[in-house]
Amino acid sequence: MQIDVLTIFPEFFGQVFDFGIIRRAKLAGIVEISVHDIREFAADKHKMTDDRPFGGGDGMVMKPEPIFAAVEHLLGTSDRDAYPPGTKVVLLSPQGHPLKQRHVKELADETERMIVICGRYEGVDERVNETLVTDEISIGDYVLSGGEPAAVVLVDAMVRLLPEALGSETSAENDSFSNGLLDCPHYTRPAEFRGMSVPEVLLNGNHAEIEKWRREKALEKTTKFRKDLLIGENGEM
Ligand SMILES: C[S@@+](CC[C@H](N)C(=O)[O-])C[C@H]1O[C@@H](n2cnc3c(N)ncnc32)[C@H](O)[C@@H]1O
Numbered sequence: 001m002q003i004d005v006l007t008i009f010p011e012f013f014g015q016v017f018d019f020g021i022i023r024r025a026k027l028a029g030i031v032e033i034s035v036h037d038i039r040e041f042a043a044d045k046h047k048m049t050d051d052r053p054f055g056g057g058d059g060m061v062m063k064p065e066p067i068f069a070a071v072e073h074l075l076g077t078s079d080r081d082a083y084p085p086g087t088k089v090v091l092l093s094p095q096g097h098p099l100k101q102r103h104v105k106e107l108a109d110e111t112e113r114m115i116v117i118c119g120r121y122e123g124v125d126e127r128v129n130e131t132l133v134t135d136e137i138s139i140g141d142y143v144l145s146g147g148e149p150a151a152v153v154l155v156d157a158m159v160r161l162l163p164e165a166l167g168s169e170t171s172a173e174n175d176s177f178s179n180g181l182l183d184c185p186h187y188t189r190p191a192e193f194r195g196m197s198v199p200e201v202l203l204n205g206n207h208a209e210i211e212k213w214r215r216e217k218a219l220e221k222t223t224k225f226r227k228d229l230l231i232g233e234n235g236e237m
Contacts, residue, residue: 001111001162003033005151006070007118008049008062010037012148022156025165033155038062041069050121059122067117067128074115078132086112088134090154092147093119096136099154101177107135108161116154118147174214180229181222184214 005013013035017026025031039047043065050060071089072078083089088111097103107114117124117133129136139150159165161172176183187198201213222229 001031001108001114001159003031003114003116003155004074005033005035005116005118005155006038006067007035007146007148007151008038008120009118009146009148010035012146013152016152017155021160021165021167024167025159025162028164030162030165031159036070036074038066038070041066041073043069053122057122061122062119062124062128064125064127067124068132071115071132075113080131080134083134084113086110088114089117089132090114091117091119091124091129091133091136092139092150092154093123093129093136094138094141094143096138098141099137099139099157101157101175103137104154104157105161105178108158111158114158116147116151118151120146174218177229181218182226182229184217184221 007013017023017033022031022033026033038049042049042063048063049066050062053059053061068078075083075087075089077083080089088107117128137150137154139153144150166172172178174183187202191198191203199213201209204210
């Protein structure tokens with residue numbers, strides 16, 4: 001997968017994609033991540049990327065021209081219907097589709113090329129959304145000052161689901177949300193720590209019992225903290 005992040009603050013990303021699973025995926029050639037400065041695509045001599053809002057009001061709005069130019073540079077077109085198959089142009093926005101694990105999985109499965117647009121100020125000129133963007137995504141019901149932290153969240157969540165990115169020692173199958181439940185509790189050595197013991201069942205080597213305990217605990221945690229996950233789309237439990 002090729003991911004291109006468009007931002008006016010490329011320095012923000014520093015080494016953020018150079019650790020753990022993402023670093024390993026990059027080294028294995030599973031993903032390539034490039035960060036581009038939107039300013040470099042501004043044609044005017046002041047390299048302006050934002051301007052005052054039509055209709056008045058507070059704040060600035062990110063201009064469409066540099067973003068169109070960046071997408072055209074990367075994809076050879078700004079015609080959404082002419083994007084190569086498997087291409088997603090994502091706009092990060094609190095008004096977008098709330099990001100859930102199943103959506104992340106779909107993106108990881110279906111995407112070959114992704115351009116991620118990070119907004120700032122009051123947001124991005126709506127014509128970008130209307131014509132360039134295939135997916136407008138929100139990472140939650142709160143407002144960040146910029147799309148950059150959201151881009152890190154999206155890329156991290158997605159890259160770890162790419163085939164072979166996690167390596168053989170771990171799997172995303174039992175992660176929270178993957179099977180509709182939160183994950184079960186985990187313990188490691190020492191078995192006894194400051195008077196707190198690891199549940200006996202995890203020490204007895206009986207895999208069927210361990211699986212049953214994990215399932216029960218996952219259900220217990222989900223019921224306690226995220227009952228909404230147990231309620232189906234039609235409202236049934
Ligand atoms: C201050 S916000 C703009 C908020 C916008 N005026 C609104 O109320 O919907 C600036 C940028 O941060 C990013 N952003 C803020 N909150 C976000 C969220 N929850 N999910 C994804 N991106 C977000 C977007 O790229 C947005 O354009």
